[in-house]
Amino acid sequence: MTARHDTQDRSMEAAGREPSREEAVLNAAAALFAEKGYAATSIRDIGERVGLLGGSLYHYIKSKDALFVRIHDRALQSAEDAIRAGIADIEDPVQRLASACRILLAIQLAPDSLTMPLMNDLGSVPEGLRERLIERRDAFETMFAELIAAVPPVAGRDPDIYRLLLLTTLNTASNWYRPGRLTSDEVADQILATYGIEPGGA
Amino acid sequence: MTARHDTQDRSMEAAGREPSREEAVLNAAAALFAEKGYAATSIRDIGERVGLLGGSLYHYIKSKDALFVRIHDRALQSAEDAIRAGIADIEDPVQRLASACRILLAIQLAPDSLTMPLMNDLGSVPEGLRERLIERRDAFETMFAELIAAVPPVAGRDPDIYRLLLLTTLNTASNWYRPGRLTSDEVADQILATYGIEPGGA
DNA sequence: CCTACCGATCGGTAGG
DNA sequence: CCTACCGATCGGTAGG
Numbered sequence: 561m562t563a564r565h566d567t568q569d570r571s572m573e574a575a576g577r578e579p580s581r582e583e584a585v586l587n588a589a590a591a592l593f594a595e596k597g598y599a600a601t602s603i604r605d606i607g608e609r610v611g612l613l614g615g616s617l618y619h620y621i622k623s624k625d626a627l628f629v630r631i632h633d634r635a636l637q638s639a640e641d642a643i644r645a646g647i648a649d650i651e652d653p654v655q656r657l658a659s660a661c662r663i664l665l666a667i668q669l670a671p672d673s674l675t676m677p678l679m680n681d682l683g684s685v686p687e688g689l690r691e692r693l694i695e696r697r698d699a700f701e702t703m704f705a706e707l708i709a710a711v712p713p714v715a716g717r718d719p720d721i722y723r724l725l726l727l728t729t730l731n732t733a734s735n736w737y738r739p740g741r742l743t744s745d746e747v748a749d750q751i752l753a754t755y756g757i758e759p760g761g762a
Numbered sequence: 763m764t765a766r767h768d769t770q771d772r773s774m775e776a777a778g779r780e781p782s783r784e785e786a787v788l789n790a791a792a793a794l795f796a797e798k799g800y801a802a803t804s805i806r807d808i809g810e811r812v813g814l815l816g817g818s819l820y821h822y823i824k825s826k827d828a829l830f831v832r833i834h835d836r837a838l839q840s841a842e843d844a845i846r847a848g849i850a851d852i853e854d855p856v857q858r859l860a861s862a863c864r865i866l867l868a869i870q871l872a873p874d875s876l877t878m879p880l881m882n883d884l885g886s887v888p889e890g891l892r893e894r895l896i897e898r899r900d901a902f903e904t905m906f907a908e909l910i911a912a913v914p915p916v917a918g919r920d921p922d923i924y925r926l927l928l929l930t931t932l933n934t935a936s937n938w939y940r941p942g943r944l945t946s947d948e949v950a951d952q953i954l955a956t957y958g959i960e961p962g963g964a
Numbered sequence: 965c966c967t968a969c970c971g972a973t974c975g976g977t978a979g980g
Numbered sequence: 981c982c983t984a985c986c987g988a989t990c991g992g993t994a995g996g
Contacts, residue, residue, distance in 0.1 A: 597801065597883065598802075599801040599886060681882075681883045729931060732930050753919065
């Protein structure tokens with residue numbers, strides 16, 4: 561989970577090829593939505609980031625709403641895929657949960673526009689959209705809930721609250737994390753210890 | 763959709779008197795800013811909530827920016843006052859921190875427009891404003907940092923991360939909390955246990 | 965992918 | 981506190 565990619569944007573895909581124009585639009589939009597939220601991000605803002613005028617974006621997108629949904633779904637799917645792949649070969653439930661947390665945190669802390677700040681505040685999203693997005697989110701969180709349910713509960717802790725606190729802690733870490741002093745994995749270790757998830761036992 | 767006179771709530775203050783019009787404007791604005799964020803809340807939205815047209819609000823406010831600053835400062839000041847008052851007579855550092863957490867959480871979970879969701883996401887606030895607000899926030903967090911510094915650190919935990927996780931956990935609880943099953947204090951107990959803050963000892 | 969534009973809405977003001 | 985309006989900006993479209 562060590563991030564070795566540069567701070568440079570215009571991030572290339574894994575293989576190293578140039579991103580297509582459409583990918584560039586999605587990435588720019590993801591970054592802006594993550595930074596300023598839905599309402600404060602204008603179509604013209606997004607266009608400016610990729611060197612197009614606002615109206616020109618409509619060759620690649622159907623509407624601002626649809627663009628947001630697309631990015632939101634892609635981010636969740638990408639995170640879900642990464643977690644599933646990362647834990648596929650692990651059998652011990654504690655190790656599975658620990659790995660999932662580490663991967664999710666790495667995603668949340670990495671300045672990677674593919675997943676970006678996994679879309680945290682839906683507050684400024686219009687009424688109609690919000691429900692769709694929350695449904696998608698619930699599906700993601702179900703996966704996490706299952707990972708948590710597989711480990712022995714911590715004594716004296718309400719399982720629902722435990723789950724919500726852990727997930728929220730992972731998801732909001734990007735609000736305060738500043739790269740430099742600690743790596744993502746070091747922060748993950750702190751969070752895991754806080755929630756009594758001690759892999760390797762020792 | 764009962765459409766009597768005003769569907770408005772017109773909640774009274776603690777003492778039972780009518781809130782002044784200015785207070786009503788501040789409270790409505792606080793609720794809307796907390797719900798949808800700065801950018802997605804229009805002056806006309808706020809006016810609608812108190813039964814005025816948008817332009818009429820400018821008798822009570824100087825600008826949207828200034829209104830937000832005012833509400834933000836009031837919320838932080840009010841929270842700070844409540845915490846200071848609540849721990850003034852407590853000497854044991856663990857008890858002081860525990861009480862402060864309980865009070866802060868109660869504020870964050872209460873649908874009270876005076877403090878409302880203590881303004882969490884500054885993402886949609888314009889550049890210039892944001893710095894001012896973050897400064898104000900730092901002052902508040904300093905008080906909390908001192909309370910934490912007074913208790914013995916948890917073994918193996920990074921103090922800075924510990925502080926950031928605890929504070930973020932308290933501040934984001936309103937994102938998932940739904941009244942009914944557990945009270946604010948019961949949630950607080952879960953959080954305190956998670957962070958090794960066990961007052962009373964037995 | 966741009967020019968040129970649309971209707972709607974924004975924060976804010978004048979003037980009573 | 982409203983009417984009536986301002987210039988700016990919004991999401992989005994036509995037409996090339």
